[in-house]
Amino acid sequence: MSQRVAIVGIAQTTFQSAKRAQNYAELVHEVVSELFTKTGATHDDVDNIVSASSDFWDGRTISNMAIQDVVGAYMKSESKVSSDGTLAVLYGMMRILSGQYKTTLVVAHSKGSEGTPNLIANAAFDPIYQRQLGIDGLSASALQARRYMEKYGVSEEEVALVSVKNLANARKNPYAQVAGEFTVDDVMQSGYLAEPIKKLEASPISDGACALLLAREDLVDRFTDKPVWLKGVGHCQDCYYLGDRDLAESEALAVAAQRAYAMAGIRDPGKEIDVAEVYDAFSYQELMWTEILGLCPRGEGVELIRSGVSTIDGTLPVNPSGGVLAAHAVIVAGLVRVAEAALQLRGEAGQHQISGVKTALAHGSFGYCGQMHCVWILSNEK
Amino acid sequence: MRREEGKEYLYITLHTELPYQYSAGRYMSRFLTTLRDEAKILASRCTQCGTVLVPPRVVCGNCFAEMKDFVEVGPRGTLKTFSVINFPFIDPFTGVQRPVPYGYAIVQLDGCDNWLPHFLDEIDVQKLRIGLRVEAVFKPREEREGAMTDILHFRVIGDRSRESSPEGEVS
Numbered sequence: 282m283s284q285r286v287a288i289v290g291i292a293q294t295t296f297q298s299a300k301r302a303q304n305y306a307e308l309v310h311e312v313v314s315e316l317f318t319k320t321g322a323t324h325d326d327v328d329n330i331v332s333a334s335s336d337f338w339d340g341r342t343i344s345n346m347a348i349q350d351v352v353g354a355y356m357k358s359e360s361k362v363s364s365d366g367t368l369a370v371l372y373g374m375m376r377i378l379s380g381q382y383k384t385t386l387v388v389a390h391s392k393g394s395e396g397t398p399n400l401i402a403n404a405a406f407d408p409i410y411q412r413q414l415g416i417d418g419l420s421a422s423a424l425q426a427r428r429y430m431e432k433y434g435v436s437e438e439e440v441a442l443v444s445v446k447n448l449a450n451a452r453k454n455p456y457a458q459v460a461g462e463f464t465v466d467d468v469m470q471s472g473y474l475a476e477p478i479k480k481l482e483a484s485p486i487s488d489g490a491c492a493l494l495l496a497r498e499d500l501v502d503r504f505t506d507k508p509v510w511l512k513g514v515g516h517c518q519d520c521y522y523l524g525d526r527d528l529a530e531s532e533a534l535a536v537a538a539q540r541a542y543a544m545a546g547i548r549d550p551g552k553e554i555d556v557a558e559v560y561d562a563f564s565y566q567e568l569m570w571t572e573i574l575g576l577c578p579r580g581e582g583v584e585l586i587r588s589g590v591s592t593i594d595g596t597l598p599v600n601p602s603g604g605v606l607a608a609h610a611v612i613v614a615g616l617v618r619v620a621e622a623a624l625q626l627r628g629e630a631g632q633h634q635i636s637g638v639k640t641a642l643a644h645g646s647f648g649y650c651g652q653m654h655c656v657w658i659l660s661n662e663k
Numbered sequence: 664m665r666r667e668e669g670k671e672y673l674y675i676t677l678h679t680e681l682p683y684q685y686s687a688g689r690y691m692s693r694f695l696t697t698l699r700d701e702a703k704i705l706a707s708r709c710t711q712c713g714t715v716l717v718p719p720r721v722v723c724g725n726c727f728a729e730m731k732d733f734v735e736v737g738p739r740g741t742l743k744t745f746s747v748i749n750f751p752f753i754d755p756f757t758g759v760q761r762p763v764p765y766g767y768a769i770v771q772l773d774g775c776d777n778w779l780p781h782f783l784d785e786i787d788v789q790k791l792r793i794g795l796r797v798e799a800v801f802k803p804r805e806e807r808e809g810a811m812t813d814i815l816h817f818r819v820i821g822d823r824s825r826e827s828s829p830e831g832e833v834s
């Protein structure tokens with residue numbers, strides 16, 4: 282990239298099953314105010330806003346109108362991404378690179394507690410040929426889990442290790458919703474939601490918000506002495522219809538990762554990446570995604586955990602924050618992966634800080650069984 | 664009305680219905696009327712690469728070529744993956760919760776290149792394996808209405824051991 286863009290500020294709310302005391306505007310106001318306080322930015326410093334939210338999840342047409350005032354959008358350029366927050370970062374970066382804008386406020390919000398999640402999830406399927414057939418994100422993912430486990434010979438006890446690792450990591454993350462010291466046996470005994478997915482292997486549905494401030498290279502110093510540089514990004518869509526892809530594979534993620542690595546000059550991701558935050562909406566997904574991201578060979582995602590490589594004290598910790606299993610505000614969760622990666626690069630991740638992080642990977646996903654993937658490579662070195 | 668830290672936070676509750684009627688279109692109308700009238704499953708074939716996809720659609724996503732031919736596929740096929748659903752699920756077509764548990768499958772219909780997700784009548788996972796042969800069970804003629812649910816579910820009809828698998832160890 283000829284002109285560089287950096288993340289200069291990060292804010293997130295705690296994630297909870299129901300944030301009763303805040304409506305959408307108040308939720309977003311919390312993160313935007315915190316972002317301005319931390320960066321010293323004022324309303325006048327922001328000339329572009331990209332928000333991420335969903336009309337269906339928010340239960341209103343043009344969901345970004347609930348937050349128009351609290352993001353400071355009056356008489357400014359404001360537009361919405363109705364997909365994962367990682368895409369809002371991509372769009373925000375592109376707007377700065379267009380030369381038209383100096384800064385961009387990227388903000389995502391969601392309150393899963395206010396609608397009817399399984400109906401909203403079902404409504405993402407085609408109304409003519411699929412919605413009638415009793416399916417939502419959880420049941421679709423169960424079909425993917427079985428397919429992946431069968432094809433690569435991964436057992437239920439091995440998949441359970443992801444929940445054990447990530448929910449233990451989440452105890453060090455004050456923003457997490459679900460955390461705890463669980464054994465493989467606890468996970469195995471937690472009850473099937475949709476075979477083979479058990480209760481402790483499915484992410485919660487959360488309420489929460491996250492915001493980042495992006496700035497053009499020449500303005501970075503005004504907001505921070507610890508910029509996090511956007512070094513590479515890749516984005517790719519797979520087929521929509523579940524029957525059109527082998528759910529054990531994800532060509533879209535492989536393509537997105539290759540694009541991000543090529544842009545960032547990453548040749549050996551397993552060696553060059555110091556920490557990764559991936560979209561583990563279900564435990565098996567962390568195994569699939571880390572394999573397809575090239576952090577280990579296919580079918581060996583569980584070896585990353587077993588050998589200690591991807592544990593919090595390993596050489597390539599994966600989801601030290603607890604990941605999406607610990608908090609899953611739909612649409613927000615991908616932006617939180619970017620935020621957590623950026624906190625690691627700034628040395629501000631608190632108790633789950635990894636030492637010596639120079640290069641971090643953040644991954645977002647949207648659509649059932651990982652239809653869309655967006656991969657970011659971030660660095661604290663220009 | 665709920666209380667938290669001595670404060671009162673209210674909810675405004677809406678029960679509005681938001682009805683839609685979706686045009687099935689030319690391809691799906693033909694698919695659904697054939698399902699209703701003849702208990703047959705139609706797929707579309709790509710004029711360029713020959714791929715056969717169900718349900719039929721106007722273009723082949725891989726070639727961006729129009730799909731113009733219809734071919735009959737199934738009703739038998741091979742189990743590609745499965746689940747047994749235990750969590751409460753509100754059926755959007757009835758507004759009431761589906762009885763659990765229920766079986767779910769992704770099936771490759773004979774003669775088809777892609778796969779079809781649908782209900783499975785088996786809820787004992789010990790009896791299920793990827794590669795099992797399955798068959799579509801249709802509703803009786805008088806109950807069929809021109810919807811995907813005219814296929815009631817798939818049922819297991821036997822082992823794949825008598826048939827060769829084109830994909831090797833996982834079919």
Ligand SMILES: [Zn+2]
Nearest residue numbers: 709712723726
């Ligand atoms: Zn074709």
